[in-house]
Amino acid sequence: MTQKQDPQTLAQQGDTRGSAKLSRDTISAATVAVLCVLLLLSARLVSPALGSWNQVETVLVLGFFLVVLSYGQGLVILSGGLDLSLPATITLGGILATSWVGATDPGAWYLLPVVLAVCGLVGLVSGIGIVWLRVPPFIMTMAMSIIVASALLGYTDGTPRGSAPDAAVWLMKSTFAGMPTPVSVLIGFVVVGWLFQSRSIWGRYLYAIGTNLDAACIAGVPVVAMQILPYVISAICAGFVGIALVGYSSGATLRMGDDYLLPSIASVVIGGSSILGGRGTNLGTVGGAILLTTLGTIISALGMEFGLRTVIEGSIVLFALLLLREELFQKLRTVWR
Amino acid sequence: MKANILKGLVASTALVATGLVGLTAAHAQDGEKFKIYLSLSYSGNAWQSEAANIVKALAATPPYDTQVELIENISGTDPQAQISAYESMIDDGADAIISFPISSTALNRTIRRGCDEGVLFFMYDGTVTEDCAYNVSFLSAGFGENTAQALVNELGGKGKIFLSRGVPGNSVDQRHTDGAMSVFNKYPGIEIVAEYYSFWDDRTTQQETAKALAAHPQVDGVWAQAGEFGVIQALLDANRPLVPMTGENSAGFRRALADPEMQAKGLRGVSSGSGPAQSGYAFKLAMEILTGQRELEPQNIEYPLPWVPAADVKICEGDSYTDGCNVFPESKVPSSFVSEVLNPVLLPEINVESALNGTPVPGATIQPLPADAVVTANNEPGINCDPCEAAPDMYKLTKVEATVQP
Numbered sequence: 233m234t235q236k237q238d239p240q241t242l243a244q245q246g247d248t249r250g251s252a253k254l255s256r257d258t259i260s261a262a263t264v265a266v267l268c269v270l271l272l273l274s275a276r277l278v279s280p281a282l283g284s285w286n287q288v289e290t291v292l293v294l295g296f297f298l299v300v301l302s303y304g305q306g307l308v309i310l311s312g313g314l315d316l317s318l319p320a321t322i323t324l325g326g327i328l329a330t331s332w333v334g335a336t337d338p339g340a341w342y343l344l345p346v347v348l349a350v351c352g353l354v355g356l357v358s359g360i361g362i363v364w365l366r367v368p369p370f371i372m373t374m375a376m377s378i379i380v381a382s383a384l385l386g387y388t389d390g391t392p393r394g395s396a397p398d399a400a401v402w403l404m405k406s407t408f409a410g411m412p413t414p415v416s417v418l419i420g421f422v423v424v425g426w427l428f429q430s431r432s433i434w435g436r437y438l439y440a441i442g443t444n445l446d447a448a449c450i451a452g453v454p455v456v457a458m459q460i461l462p463y464v465i466s467a468i469c470a471g472f473v474g475i476a477l478v479g480y481s482s483g484a485t486l487r488m489g490d491d492y493l494l495p496s497i498a499s500v501v502i503g504g505s506s507i508l509g510g511r512g513t514n515l516g517t518v519g520g521a522i523l524l525t526t527l528g529t530i531i532s533a534l535g536m537e538f539g540l541r542t543v544i545e546g547s548i549v550l551f552a553l554l555l556l557r558e559e560l561f562q563k564l565r566t567v568w569r
Numbered sequence: 570m571k572a573n574i575l576k577g578l579v580a581s582t583a584l585v586a587t588g589l590v591g592l593t594a595a596h597a598q599d600g601e602k603f604k605i606y607l608s609l610s611y612s613g614n615a616w617q618s619e620a621a622n623i624v625k626a627l628a629a630t631p632p633y634d635t636q637v638e639l640i641e642n643i644s645g646t647d648p649q650a651q652i653s654a655y656e657s658m659i660d661d662g663a664d665a666i667i668s669f670p671i672s673s674t675a676l677n678r679t680i681r682r683g684c685d686e687g688v689l690f691f692m693y694d695g696t697v698t699e700d701c702a703y704n705v706s707f708l709s710a711g712f713g714e715n716t717a718q719a720l721v722n723e724l725g726g727k728g729k730i731f732l733s734r735g736v737p738g739n740s741v742d743q744r745h746t747d748g749a750m751s752v753f754n755k756y757p758g759i760e761i762v763a764e765y766y767s768f769w770d771d772r773t774t775q776q777e778t779a780k781a782l783a784a785h786p787q788v789d790g791v792w793a794q795a796g797e798f799g800v801i802q803a804l805l806d807a808n809r810p811l812v813p814m815t816g817e818n819s820a821g822f823r824r825a826l827a828d829p830e831m832q833a834k835g836l837r838g839v840s841s842g843s844g845p846a847q848s849g850y851a852f853k854l855a856m857e858i859l860t861g862q863r864e865l866e867p868q869n870i871e872y873p874l875p876w877v878p879a880a881d882v883k884i885c886e887g888d889s890y891t892d893g894c895n896v897f898p899e900s901k902v903p904s905s906f907v908s909e910v911l912n913p914v915l916l917p918e919i920n921v922e923s924a925l926n927g928t929p930v931p932g933a934t935i936q937p938l939p940a941d942a943v944v945t946a947n948n949e950p951g952i953n954c955d956p957c958e959a960a961p962d963m964y965k966l967t968k969v970e971a972t973v974q975p
Contacts, residue, residue, distance in 0.1 A: 279784045290783040290807075294776055330903075390618020391925050393903055405806065481772040481802060482821075483903050487614060488772055532765055532777060533784030538737045 260504030260556050264519030267552060268526050275530045282533060289412055293404070295525035296414045297473045297480075299518050301492055302499035303425050304466030306517040309500050310429075311462045312442045312509030313369035317358060318470045318496055320380035322489030325351050325474025327384055330394035330484045340397050348471045354380055355467025359460030373463075385486060392484040400479030414476070422518050429514045438462065442509030495524055498549065504556050523552065602638040603665065603859050605852075606658040609643045610651055610671035614770070615903075616795070617669065619910045619924045620693065620845035624667060624852045626923030627916070631934050633856060648675035655679045658688075665689040665855045667848065670697050673740050673952055684867075689858060693851040694843055695741065698955035701867050705851040708741060709946040709953065710874035712842050713748025715968040716815035719839045719878070720790050723813035726973035727758025728789030731781055733767045733774055735794045740952055742766075742794065749792055751964040756975045762788065767796045771819070771905055774799030775806075782807045790814060795842060798822045798904055801831070811835040817842030818875060821904025823896035827882035840877040841968070844909025845924070847872045849916045853938055862937065869953045871946035875909045876968045888920040889913070897921055915942060 272291075275282035301318060308315040328347040333340050354376060361372040406413045429435040437458045440448040449455045470489070478484050497507075503520030505512025531545050554560075607624050609617055621641060628639040642658070644650040651671050656679060658666055666683065670676055670692050677699040680690050684701035696704040720730070732749070735742035753759050763781040767774035774796030782788070782803060790813045791800050797816020804811050811834040816822050823840050825831045850872060857863040877895055885894035888901075889911060896908050901921060910924040918933040948957045 281786045282784050287783040290779055293806075294779060389622065389926055391615050391622075391903070391906065393925075395899065395903065477772065481775050481799065483771070483905055485614060485770070485772065485905055487770070491773070529780045529783060532780040533763070535764075538766055 261513055261516040261519055263556060264503060264516060264523055264552070267555075268519065268523050271523070271526050271530060275533070278530060279533050282530065287529065289415065291522065291526050291529055292415045292418060293412055293480075294529070295522050296404075296418050297477060297492065298495055298499060298521040298525055299418060300421060300469050300476070301473050302496045302503075302517050302521045303421070303514055304462070304469030305496040306500045306503070306505060306512065306514055307429065307438060307462040308369075308466045309497075309505055309507060310442045310509055310512055311438045311459060312445070313362065313459075313462065314373065314497070315355075315358070315463060315466045316370065316373040316493065317354065317377040317380065318466070319489030319493050320377040320384070321351050321354055321467050321470035322474040322477065322492060323384055323484070323486060324354065324380055325471030326478045326484035326488050327388060327392050327474075327486075329397055329400060329475045329478050330392055331388070333394075333397040335395045336398060340399050344397065344399060344475065347475065348468050351471025351474070352464045352468045355463040355465070356460065358467070359463035362463070363456055363459045381486075388486065390486065392486065394484075396478045396482045397475070400475050401482070402479070404476055404479035422514070425514050425518075434458065434461070439510060442511070444510075495521075499524055502549065502552050502556070524549070603636055603856075604638050604640070604661070604663050605855070606663050606666045606668075607639060607641045607848075607852075608651065608654055608658065608666055608668035609641070610669050611643065611646050615905045616769075616843070616845055616907050619907055620669065620848035622924055622927035623845065623849040623910060623916065623919055625927035626919050626929045627849055627852055627935070629927075630918050630929040633935055634929075636860070637856070644671075646671060648672045652676060652679050655683060659683040659686055663688050664859060665691060667691045667693065667852050667855060669693060669848070670695045673697050674955070689855055690867075691851040691855045693847040694845075696869070696949075696953040698951065698953060700954065703851070703854065703865075703867050704869045704946070704953045705847050705854065705872055706869070706946065706953070707843055707847065707872040707874055708744055709869065709871050709949050711748055711964065711967055712874060713745040713750075714752050714964045715748075715874065715876070715966055716839060716841050717749035717752035717792055718966055718971055719969045720792050720813060720815050721752060721756055721759060722969065722972045723837055724759070724790045726756050726975065729760045729762045729785070729787055730790040730792060731778065731785075731788055731800075732761055732764040733778065733791060733793035733796065733800060734764065735766065735769045737766050744949065744952060745794055748964050753792075756973075758975075767794070767799065769795040771796050771799040771802075771821075775803045778803035779806060782809065788812060791816075793817075795819070798825070801825050801836065813837040815839050815841065818844060818877075818907050818909040819904060820896050820899075820902050820906040820908050823877065823882050823908050824884070824899065824904070826877075826879040827884060827896070832879070837879055839879070839969075840882070840908070841875055842909070843907075844872070844875050844912075845907050846910050846912040846916055849919065850912070850938075850942075853915070853935070854943070856935075857938060865943060869946035869948070871944045873944070874968060888922060914939065 305315055325347055333343045358373050358376045361367045362369050404414055408416045437453045440453050441455060441458055477488055499520035500517050501507055502523060503516030527545055527548055531541050534541055607621060609621055627633060628637045642654050644654040648671050666688060673696055676697055680697060680699045680702050683690060690702035692702055692704045694706055696706050696708060734746055762785045765777040765781055767777050778800050793800050793814060793816040795817040798819045798821035800814055811831060815838050818840055825836060858865055882896060883894040885897050890913050915938060917936050920930050922928055947960045948954050950957050950959050
């Protein structure tokens with residue numbers, strides 16, 4: 233600890249912190265990807281029909297919702313917060329898309345962005361409450377969730393009307409460049425998301441804020457705007473998922489977002505992010521979301537009791553998390569060196 | 570506490586008095602209305618809202634509009650919350666509680682206390698085993714076994730099938746599935762290749778079916794509980810031919826059954842299952858008892874099993890089920906709309922707008938229930954009675970006959 237080191241040797245060592253961080257994130261993303269492939273291949277043991285390209289397509293289409301959602305959740309967690317208002321915001325997007333836009337409204341091209349903007353507004357209110365009024369993110373987003381969900385219940389009288397906009401149906405049901413459209417859109421989304429989070433200044437700001445708010449403030453990061461921004465993006469992602477879900481199942485329901493909250497947080501954590509913020513990559517999160525979806529698909533093919541299936545699913549998630557622990561990487565690095 | 574008991578006594582004496590004299594509107598003329606609570610466990614799906622809406626519409630239809638003060642309460646999916654809601658209603662001097670019970674056993678003690686204070690309990694769709702409550706339900710009518718037999722008939726006694734079930738651990742799901750298995754087990758040619766829980770929800774059904782389709786290249790038929798429309802969508806998404814299937818009463822499913830394009834792709838089957846109309850029926854029964862028009866001891870009352878095979882589906886042009894039509898077009902209701910919410914015999918006074926918005930039909934008045942409306946239900950241990958013996962012919966087929974032998 234107090235041992236003095238010769239400045240010369242220190243200089244020779246060089247700064248390896250950057251590369252260590254890079255390799256850690258890369259490794260966790262790669263591990264998740266490898267796990268996915270392993271799962272898919274081993275699925276052939278369960279049923280010969282699994283592991284085919286068809287199944288990959290099913291996983292990607294079903295995983296579309298979770299990937300988009302957990303990207304927004306990932307940004308919020310990265311900045312040191314948590315977004316519990318996702319289910320209500322998904323439902324908001326879905327219900328507005330069916331009731332305002334409907335199947336063949338020629339105004340869909342401007343109404344759908346308006347729907348997304350309304351969802352973004354929900355995120356903006358959450359963000360303002362958290363940053364200016366200092367309400368803890370957990371409480372603020374939960375409150376917004378309850379308010380939005382109840383408003384929707386009142387607005388729809390319990391029965392959401394209307395049908396899915398053609399654009400949403402096209403998004404989920406058509407094929408584009410030989411692939412299902414949602415898969416192509418998903419690839420585009422991941423690329424843009426990666427550019428924003430890992431290659432833009434705003435992305436770097438978020439890492440800075442999540443690591444140390446005070447330091448980021450002193451360093452001149454616009455902390456207020458950058459703390460609110462992730463909630464807005466997250467809400468817009470959720471609204472987009474709502475529209476996509478409406479296209480997928482041809483209609484909105486009031487509980488359509490309920491199943492996605494915990495998986496969205498789990499994807500982020502499995503993908504190697506710290507739940508405390510400041511660390512993680514969106515590629516890892518995408519991998520986490522795909523891993524969870526793959527797992528769900530394979531597990532449901534097992535001809536077992538429901539209880540046992542859920543136990544296995546939970547165990548694999550736990551196993552993946554343990555595998556991605558930082559200590560493990562530290563150990564591996566020292567062993568390989 | 571004492572005041573409450575006193576109030577309950579006064580109320581029940583008043584009830585007996587009106588019952589004896591047979592003055593239907595005595596209460597109303599006194600300026601005193603029957604206090605009736607509508608206790609939902611949860612809200613937010615089409616079924617629950619339609620069930621609540623028709624009760625609201627009936628309560629606003631003359632002469633009920635001057636006789637009833639209807640108070641709605643939503644307590645969520647937690648039995649504790651519904652227990653405490655019941656407690657408050659009893660203490661508030663309720664005359665009757667119309668309720669969708671979240672559990673068949675957890676509420677018993679509270680219901681017993683309410684009965685002792687003179688409150689009438691009417692359960693719809695779900696049931697309780699406490700025998701001082703009236704259970705109005707289709708559960709004993711044999712949804713599972715009848716639909717299973719219809720599917721077996723369509724498949725000629727052999728084929729690979731999926732089971733799309735409800736909520737794990739739920740007594741209703743178990744009763745339906747037990748009934749269905751009593752039929753499937755008789756046919757060695759029927760192979761259940763996938764069984765999954767779809768939580769009575771269209772979207773979950775669609776996703777779970779998509780997963781099952783990825784794992785099983787061949788499926789010849791699907792036995793589904795509510796959420797069945799998702800099965801059709803998943804098959805279409807996967808570019809698979811449609812198959813014979815059975816399900817509950819969503820407008821999407823019924824319209825698909827009647828659609829020549831879907832039929833050409835292979836869709837056949839029958840729409841049956843739980844109807845929100847049960848709430849309206851329970852409410853009218855409660856009112857007839859309160860106003861002394863009908864004498865009825867607490868018992869298990871069977872709501873007839875809806876049964877609409879593909880050939881009988883007819884799309885309505887008006888706002889109600891007249892001339893034998895039984896589903897509304899897409900311009901009127903979304904695909905998740907539960908069609909079995911109107912009943913021309915038991916609930917002639919309401920229409921589709923009542924189901925969607927809870928509004929009464931202008932000019933309509935409450936019609937009395939047919940004198941022979943009440944059918945006593947079979948005992949179903951753990952579902953509508955406990956302890957009790959199950960009827961030996963519990964899984965007897967009532968709507969369909971076996972056309973193929975094992």
